[in-house]
Amino acid sequence: MNKTYYVCKYTPIELLAALGAQCENLNEMPQGFDLADQIAHPNLCGFGKSLLEAVMSGKVKELVLVNCCDTIRSVYDVLEESGKLDFLYLVDMLHSEGECSRERTVIQLKGLARAYSAYKGTAFDEAAFRASFHKPERVCGPHISVLGARMGRELYEMVQDAMPYPVENETCVHNRSVGEMLPPEDADFDGLMEWYAGELLGQIPCMRMMDNTGRKRLFHDPGLKGIIYHTVKFCDFYSFEYAQVKQNLAVPLLKIESDYTLQSSGQLLTRLEAFAESLDASRCEGKEKKMGKGYFAGIDSGSTSTDVVILDREGKMMTGIILPTGAGAAIGAERALEQALEAAHLQREDIDAIVTTGYGRTAITEGDKSITEITCHARGAHFLDPTVRTVIDIGGQDSKVIRLDEEGSVVNFVMNDKCAAGTGRFLEMMARTMEMSLDEMSKAGLHYQEDITISSMCTVFAESEVVSLIAQNKPTDDIVHGLNKAVASKTAALAKRVGGEERYMMTGGVSKNQGLVKTLEEKLGTKLVVSDRAQLCGALGAALFAKDMVEA
Amino acid sequence: MQVVQTFGHVVSQWSGPHPDRARGLLKLGWEAQNLKNKTMPDKRLLPADQYLATIMMDAMLKPLQKPESSAIVSVFTPSEILQEAGLNPYNVEGFSCYLSGSQAERTFLQQAENTGISETLCSYHKTFLGAADKKVLPRPKCIVYTNLTCDANLLTFRRLAEMYKVPYFSIDIPMQQNEDNIAYVADQLRKLADFLKQVTGREIDTEALKLRLRRSRRTLEKFQDCQRARADKYVPSDLVTPLYSGMVNNILLGSEQVERYVDQLYEEIQKAPKARGKHIYWMHTIPFWSEAVRHALSFREEAQIVGCELSQTCEPDFDPEKPFEAMAYRMVYHSLNGSALRRIEAGIRHAKEAGADGVVWFNHWGCKHTLGAAQLAKKKFEEQGLPLLVLDGDGCDRSHGGEGQTSTRLEAFLEMLGEGGSKQ
Numbered sequence: 001m002n003k004t005y006y007v008c009k010y011t012p013i014e015l016l017a018a019l020g021a022q023c024e025n026l027n028e029m030p031q032g033f034d035l036a037d038q039i040a041h042p043n044l045c046g047f048g049k050s051l052l053e054a055v056m057s058g059k060v061k062e063l064v065l066v067n068c069c070d071t072i073r074s075v076y077d078v079l080e081e082s083g084k085l086d087f088l089y090l091v092d093m094l095h096s097e098g099e100c101s102r103e104r105t106v107i108q109l110k111g112l113a114r115a116y117s118a119y120k121g122t123a124f125d126e127a128a129f130r131a132s133f134h135k136p137e138r139v140c141g142p143h144i145s146v147l148g149a150r151m152g153r154e155l156y157e158m159v160q161d162a163m164p165y166p167v168e169n170e171t172c173v174h175n176r177s178v179g180e181m182l183p184p185e186d187a188d189f190d191g192l193m194e195w196y197a198g199e200l201l202g203q204i205p206c207m208r209m210m211d212n213t214g215r216k217r218l219f220h221d222p223g224l225k226g227i228i229y230h231t232v233k234f235c236d237f238y239s240f241e242y243a244q245v246k247q248n249l250a251v252p253l254l255k256i257e258s259d260y261t262l263q264s265s266g267q268l269l270t271r272l273e274a275f276a277e278s279l280d281a282s283r284c285e286g287k288e289k290k291m292g293k294g295y296f297a298g299i300d301s302g303s304t305s306t307d308v309v310i311l312d313r314e315g316k317m318m319t320g321i322i323l324p325t326g327a328g329a330a331i332g333a334e335r336a337l338e339q340a341l342e343a344a345h346l347q348r349e350d351i352d353a354i355v356t357t358g359y360g361r362t363a364i365t366e367g368d369k370s371i372t373e374i375t376c377h378a379r380g381a382h383f384l385d386p387t388v389r390t391v392i393d394i395g396g397q398d399s400k401v402i403r404l405d406e407e408g409s410v411v412n413f414v415m416n417d418k419c420a421a422g423t424g425r426f427l428e429m430m431a432r433t434m435e436m437s438l439d440e441m442s443k444a445g446l447h448y449q450e451d452i453t454i455s456s457m458c459t460v461f462a463e464s465e466v467v468s469l470i471a472q473n474k475p476t477d478d479i480v481h482g483l484n485k486a487v488a489s490k491t492a493a494l495a496k497r498v499g500g501e502e503r504y505m506m507t508g509g510v511s512k513n514q515g516l517v518k519t520l521e522e523k524l525g526t527k528l529v530v531s532d533r534a535q536l537c538g539a540l541g542a543a544l545f546a547k548d549m550v551e552a
Numbered sequence: 553m554q555v556v557q558t559f560g561h562v563v564s565q566w567s568g569p570h571p572d573r574a575r576g577l578l579k580l581g582w583e584a585q586n587l588k589n590k591t592m593p594d595k596r597l598l599p600a601d602q603y604l605a606t607i608m609m610d611a612m613l614k615p616l617q618k619p620e621s622s623a624i625v626s627v628f629t630p631s632e633i634l635q636e637a638g639l640n641p642y643n644v645e646g647f648s649c650y651l652s653g654s655q656a657e658r659t660f661l662q663q664a665e666n667t668g669i670s671e672t673l674c675s676y677h678k679t680f681l682g683a684a685d686k687k688v689l690p691r692p693k694c695i696v697y698t699n700l701t702c703d704a705n706l707l708t709f710r711r712l713a714e715m716y717k718v719p720y721f722s723i724d725i726p727m728q729q730n731e732d733n734i735a736y737v738a739d740q741l742r743k744l745a746d747f748l749k750q751v752t753g754r755e756i757d758t759e760a761l762k763l764r765l766r767r768s769r770r771t772l773e774k775f776q777d778c779q780r781a782r783a784d785k786y787v788p789s790d791l792v793t794p795l796y797s798g799m800v801n802n803i804l805l806g807s808e809q810v811e812r813y814v815d816q817l818y819e820e821i822q823k824a825p826k827a828r829g830k831h832i833y834w835m836h837t838i839p840f841w842s843e844a845v846r847h848a849l850s851f852r853e854e855a856q857i858v859g860c861e862l863s864q865t866c867e868p869d870f871d872p873e874k875p876f877e878a879m880a881y882r883m884v885y886h887s888l889n890g891s892a893l894r895r896i897e898a899g900i901r902h903a904k905e906a907g908a909d910g911v912v913w914f915n916h917w918g919c920k921h922t923l924g925a926a927q928l929a930k931k932k933f934e935e936q937g938l939p940l941l942v943l944d945g946d947g948c949d950r951s952h953g954g955e956g957q958t959s960t961r962l963e964a965f966l967e968m969l970g971e972g973g974s975k976q
Contacts, residue, residue, distance in 0.1 A: 041926050041927065070924065073727070073891075081928055207706075236703070237703070239670035455951045
């Protein structure tokens with residue numbers, strides 16, 4: 001039998017069950033949107049596209065939608081035109097839950113019942129209706145809540161694996177609460193539908209409802225240890241709630257965004273692990289190791305460079321090595337560690353513990369433990385200057401802003417989206433376009449005449465803007481300053497989002513770019529601390545954690 | 553252009569430390585523009601369209617001059633009832649357009665994104681939110697909005713109500729077209745009348761409301777006549793005039809000025825010379841700031857925009873004698889409500905009326921409804937013999953440009969229509 005798929009918590013699945021349907025929430029993240037992109041615009045939200053993908057691949061034959069949002073409305077239009085489904089229905093759910101809305105909802109319920117029985121040749125089975133109500137199970141005690149826009153099954157499983165507490169999915173369709181009450185005993189069909197409409201409308205409202213004050217309680221559960229706030233690219237509803245709650249929460253908050261595909265998981269995993277580390281400091285302690293010669297190494301395997309720091313038992317830096325990562329994280333790390341040992345006149349056996357961090361951290365077999373670069377950068381920055389409260393790290397493929405407390409622990413952090421704009425790679429690409437080295441570029445932006453604005457945020461479009469500026473014979477200094485401004489505004493926006501506070505430190509390779517540092521200082525209205533060891537900050541933090549492993 | 557750029561720059565700069573000064577400067581700048589529109593109008597336009605520019609500028613200025621008698625509204629909020637309550641429309645989409653026209657949008661967009669609002673939100677909404685957050689836009693008397701055609705309304709207006717701490721009213725529009733839904737909306741509009749009475753102390757006079765709705769109906773009928781007459785005529789157009797008519801046919805519908813405008817327009821179109829070049833009908837908003845679009849379609853005999861979807865969102869077949877039902881009917885049967893096919897069919901009908909040779913479906917960044925229906929629209933319009941260009945861009949935010957791409961697509965489309973290239 002075909003399953004009847006649904007996507008929204010306002011879907012009357014108990015009614016469908018009473019008409020013989022077997023309902024299932026459609027929630028898988030596809031590999032890509034090849035089929036969807038053939039029939040709809042790529043800038044639809046990823047979930048809308050995953051729906052199109054599921055239908056076009058032939059997996060789904062019966063689909064009951066709700067007019068949740070403009071995207072789902074469009075998906076309905078496109079699917080209806082495609083003719084690929086045996087049964088497709090759109091419930092017109094109102095945006096308010098007053099008495100009139102309940103009446104209007106009853107009409108919708110009866111309309112759906114008529115359409116589905118005509119399709120299936122079945123009649124309303126009251127016993128089946130009553131039997132389909134089940135009390136939703138909820139996590140009790142300490143837990144993490146996932147809130148915001150719907151989260152795909154695979155990403156949710158990744159969250160569960162990464163968190164130190166049980167996780168409750170409160171996103172979108174997942175906090176459906178129909179079933180907490182059972183249907184009244186003595187009601188006829190009309191009476192049941194009236195009651196049922198009230199139950200559907202009376203759930204914790206989603207952001208599409210005009211009055212969503214009822215959502216407050218999602219943030220105030222006594223067992224709540226932290227919130228992972230999820231948004232889907234090209235879905236705007238939940239960014240508003242995030243903007244509203246982020247300042248006044250009593251529990252730690254992590255914001256992540258997905259495009260509903262499996263691909264972006266690597267970048268999200270780093271954030272999830274860093275968040276888990278900030279919730280549970282014992283994660284960074286690791287297994288105890290015996291003190292040997294008293295040397296400790298940290299390896300930061302980034303997309304551009306691999307850095308190694310070796311500390312002695314007093315915490316003094318014996319050596320710091322920066323090498324290009326090259327083709328593979330593991331080989332790059334091995335080579336960098338060898339060179340670092342050579343420079344410090346040490347042997348591999350002299351090192352008591354190694355902590356790896358950075359994008360390639362898990363690929364390295366040498367290490368005793370791996371910790372995310374977020375936690376390591378915070379630790380390293382605190383070691384370099386204990387007065388620092390905000391770390392700005394612009395790396396090759398990520399840029400991040402990390403807030404820390406007086407102990408050097410992570411309070412909050414944000415990372416750029418899956419996009420090169422505002423990262424080191426952006427500047428690298430532009431330097432190549434302008435045929436200059438990164439060193440030349442770092443000084444070029446300091447003395448400009450005209451204040452040029454590069455308006456495109458997209459790297460590809462920005463490049464064509466640069467090309468046309470070159471064609472107009474604009475001086476190099478002016479163009480570079482424009483580029484620095486583009487990166488600085490992106491970064492300053494991240495800093496504002498995370499509530500950046502004085503003093504700011506800049507780490508990572510881009511901190512050597514003097515022009516950018518100056519422009520960023522102007523944007524933030526404050527001075528940036530740039531240590532001469534800024535590029536080694538992540539590796540330094542990792543080495544400090546390695547040292548803890550032995551002393552703890 | 554340099555003057556505007558500097559003006560926008562100063563407004564942006566002041567918006568942080570001195571929002572009052574930024575607002576004062578904005579008002580002053582727009583008043584100067586209004587004076588210029590009145591004393592030195594763009595003579596290339598028909599006199600009626602010159603007059604239209606002043607109606608729009610006046611409407612934008614009023615909320616800055618008298619915020620205490622203005623209501624923040626979404627573009628499809630029924631206008632007549634607010635006029636009867638003595639409230640000026642303080643329109644989100646319109647204000648963002650004008651802020652963008654003043655080249656001040658970037659700071660405000662950034663401000664909104666800094667607070668955590670997604671970058672994929674419609675830039676009209678984001679610009680207004682950012683400017684409100686920076687306190688450049690004054691506090692209104694109240695807020696009235698509807699979810700009609702746009703999800704972002706549900707979010708933006710609620711947030712504005714929290715920011716300004718003013719009373720607000722929302723009108724819920726169901727998707728399906730039937731009598732029950734008209735009754736449901738009419739009932740809400742009666743409650744809106746009570747709400748407005750509470751806020752302003754002014755009772756909505758039903759007889760006066762009928763008078764306005766009769767005028768609305770006449771205006772829309774006459775506008776339809778204008779569009780039909782336009783099919784065989786050459787009417788010079790820039791990029792903002794079709795947008796202005798889209799605005800006034802919604803936010804100022806029922807006012808004397810708009811009726812005067814369409815009456816005058818009808819007279820002048822009839823006297824206009826025979827059609828020249830290609831007629832382009834435009835779906836959704838127009839990126840008036842784009843040099844590429846201007847180059848292709850502004851004041852060119854070879855190709856002109858002859859109409860914009862936003863100026864014809866409902867048919868003039870409502871009954872003014874039942875004013876609440878009439879306004880409700882307009883919303884429920886609005887061409888952008890319900891299935892995208894309704895919108896597409898209305899577009900086809902209106903494009904044909906205006907003698908269109910081709911249609912541009914403008915995928916304004918962040919408009920999910922428009923993006924979602926783009927491929928469907930291409931198929932349906934072309935089945936009806938109307939070539940359609942799906943053009944991606946942004947009506948308000950210059951950073952979503954890609955001028956090179958816009959220019960290539962638009963000019964290739966015009967060449968395809970047989971315009972014979974864009975060489976002068």
